[in-house]
Amino acid sequence: MAKNKVDIAGLDWDRFDSYRSKMSVCEVPQEELQALCRRANLEFYLRPRILPGFLKYIRQFRWILKRLLHYY
Amino acid sequence: MKTDQAIEIDPGSLREFKMLFILPPFPKEHKMAPPNGIGYLAGMLEANGAECYFIDGIKDRLTIGAILSRAAALKPDLVGVPLLTPMYKASRELILELKRAGFKTVAGGPHASALPAETLADTGADYLVFGEGESTLLELCRSLNGSRPRPLSEIPGLAFKSGGGLVINEARPLIEDIDALPFPAWHLFPPDQYPFSPQGTMAKGYPLAAITTSRGCPFNCGFCSTNVIWRRRFRARSAGNVIAEIEMLVRDYGVREIQFIDDNLTTQRGRVLAICDELEKRGLGVVWSCPNGVRIDSLDEELARRMKQCGCYSLTFGIESGNQEVLDRVEKGTKLEQIEKVVAMVRRAGIETRGFFIVGLPGETRATIRQTIDFAKRLPLSFAGFSIFSFDAGLKILQGMGGEKQGGYSRS
Numbered sequence: 001m002a003k004n005k006v007d008i009a010g011l012d013w014d015r016f017d018s019y020r021s022k023m024s025v026c027e028v029p030q031e032e033l034q035a036l037c038r039r040a041n042l043e044f045y046l047r048p049r050i051l052p053g054f055l056k057y058i059r060q061f062r063w064i065l066k067r068l069l070h071y072y
Numbered sequence: 073m074k075t076d077q078a079i080e081i082d083p084g085s086l087r088e089f090k091m092l093f094i095l096p097p098f099p100k101e102h103k104m105a106p107p108n109g110i111g112y113l114a115g116m117l118e119a120n121g122a123e124c125y126f127i128d129g130i131k132d133r134l135t136i137g138a139i140l141s142r143a144a145a146l147k148p149d150l151v152g153v154p155l156l157t158p159m160y161k162a163s164r165e166l167i168l169e170l171k172r173a174g175f176k177t178v179a180g181g182p183h184a185s186a187l188p189a190e191t192l193a194d195t196g197a198d199y200l201v202f203g204e205g206e207s208t209l210l211e212l213c214r215s216l217n218g219s220r221p222r223p224l225s226e227i228p229g230l231a232f233k234s235g236g237g238l239v240i241n242e243a244r245p246l247i248e249d250i251d252a253l254p255f256p257a258w259h260l261f262p263p264d265q266y267p268f269s270p271q272g273t274m275a276k277g278y279p280l281a282a283i284t285t286s287r288g289c290p291f292n293c294g295f296c297s298t299n300v301i302w303r304r305r306f307r308a309r310s311a312g313n314v315i316a317e318i319e320m321l322v323r324d325y326g327v328r329e330i331q332f333i334d335d336n337l338t339t340q341r342g343r344v345l346a347i348c349d350e351l352e353k354r355g356l357g358v359v360w361s362c363p364n365g366v367r368i369d370s371l372d373e374e375l376a377r378r379m380k381q382c383g384c385y386s387l388t389f390g391i392e393s394g395n396q397e398v399l400d401r402v403e404k405g406t407k408l409e410q411i412e413k414v415v416a417m418v419r420r421a422g423i424e425t426r427g428f429f430i431v432g433l434p435g436e437t438r439a440t441i442r443q444t445i446d447f448a449k450r451l452p453l454s455f456a457g458f459s460i461f462s463f464d465a466g467l468k469i470l471q472g473m474g475g476e477k478q479g480g481y482s483r484s
Binding site for chain 1: 454
């Protein structure tokens with residue numbers, strides 16, 4: 001049995017989703033964490049060694065888009 | 073913890089019982105995946121004679137009003153709604169509306185398991201299943217339909233309201249032999265009705281099915297809430313049982329790719345080799361990957377090469393950080409040098425490598441985040457996913473950190 005105590009009514013559940021938590025638990029503020037995360041992705045993918053491999057999935061992106069359009 | 077429990081199936085015990093599962097509308101979610109957990113619950117109820125239905129509010133982009141209309145047409149005896157912290161609000165709103173419309177509701181899932189009393193009180197659900205859910209839900213349904221009436225207070229793993237208060241029963245022991253579980257009820261969410269990349273990662277074959285071959289993880293990473301339900305106990309399906317499900321998916325649904333979404337597929341090396349042997353022997357023609365993350369310290373070159381021979385084309389690693397102190401603080405149990413060696417070795421074996429990184433773990437600084445980005449770039453990875461640390465109920469790492477400041481709530 002979990003022993004956590006919680007004031008659920010006092011929580012703003014809008015702060016939570018799978019990809020953007022709106023709370024920082026380290027010294028870096030939330031807004032800066034999001035900027036660093038974006039920067040990490042750009043720095044990682046915008047490299048000659050990575051970009052071609054990434055682009056080969058373009059066909060799949062088209063396919064994904066087709067599937068998504070099929071549903072929506 | 074009490075001894076493990078066995079599964080008892082009685083095909084007539086839920087005859088004429090209708091169970092409806094609903095994924096709430098959650099517009100922020102981009103993953104549209106068949107819900108494996110609901111699949112197992114439905115599989116168990118159907119094996120006992122129940123009629124099960126499923127409404128996917130995420131994939132079908134339904135409003136609560138549309139869900140209520142569909143639910144009313146089905147006339148279910150009980151409606152189940154999963155509760156995960158990121159979608160808690162959406163689930164809570166759905167349960168409240170279902171209650172207003174007169175449905176009997178049961179909640180379950182990781183968030184409900186971490187905080188059963190609080191969740192039951194807050195959501196207004198009639199019942200709440202915490203921990204491993206198959207047997208608890210089965211016993212609840214049998215009790216409700218009268219085939220095997222049993223006082224609710226005697227059903228382990230169940231919480232419910234009684235006389236204006238809440239009753240939280242004792243926890244249910246884990247299922248001893250998970251091979252005994254019926255397969256997920258795939259007919260409720262056929263793989264070809266989901267997008268090409270349902271788990272949010274790139275794929276090679278379509279239709280694809282994400283399956284779990286084990287439950288639990290013996291490790292204790294502070295940022296992960298998997299142990300809320302699985303209690304750090306690793307239980308695995310046999311290779312034969314896993315292959316039987318894959319064969320069924322290929323035969324009945326034309327599946328061409330399998331994604332193993334275990335917490336860590338390679339925890340038992342011999343079992344993975346046995347799965348590889350069977351895949352090769354039966355020539356099912358599927359490719360496969362592990363998009364959920366495989367532990368660096370559970371792979372060796374021979375295993376990686378064998379996996380590649382048998383259709384594995386991509387492995388994702390939960391690397392988390394490029395700073396050793398941060399890794400140690402979250403009790404990841406891996407070393408940076410080890411990560412570099414293993415990722416390079418898997419790449420040499422011909423398997424595409426992907427890495428997950430977390431930004432903003434407790435105690436992080438701008439410098440440690442910079443180290444993580446540099447480390448990711450240094451590794452021979454084809455893809456990297458950087459995420460901001462987020463919270464689930466029941467997470468160990470935040471207990472005593474900021475949880476108390478937020479009303480005593482612990483997050484992961």
